[in-house]
Amino acid sequence: MPTYDFKCNQCGHRFSLVTSISGRKNAVCPECASREVTQLLTGFFYARPGGDGAAASSGGSCSGGSCSSCSGC
Numbered sequence: 348m349p350t351y352d353f354k355c356n357q358c359g360h361r362f363s364l365v366t367s368i369s370g371r372k373n374a375v376c377p378e379c380a381s382r383e384v385t386q387l388l389t390g391f392f393y394a395r396p397g398g399d400g401a402a403a404s405s406g407g408s409c410s411g412g413s414c415s416s417c418s419g420c
């Protein structure tokens with residue numbers, strides 16, 4: 348599922364949720380439990396951990412077998 352970033356309108360806390368499209372509508376601030384949260388567009392552009400972006404950046408320095416997060420080299 349995609350990751351969505353939110354900012355709380357009440358306390359300003361920023362947080363991320365891994366949820367479905369329908370679930371993001373029910374996002375609640377983990378700090379103050381406010382439902383007044385704004386979805387940040389940055390979530391659409393972030394590469395997920397272990398995704399293509401991370402694999403490409405770490406692949407160059409991986410000497411083979413020593414990279415715990417890489418199973419392909």
Ligand SMILES: [Zn+2]
Pocket residue numbers: 355356357358359360376377378379380381
């Ligand atoms: Zn809050």
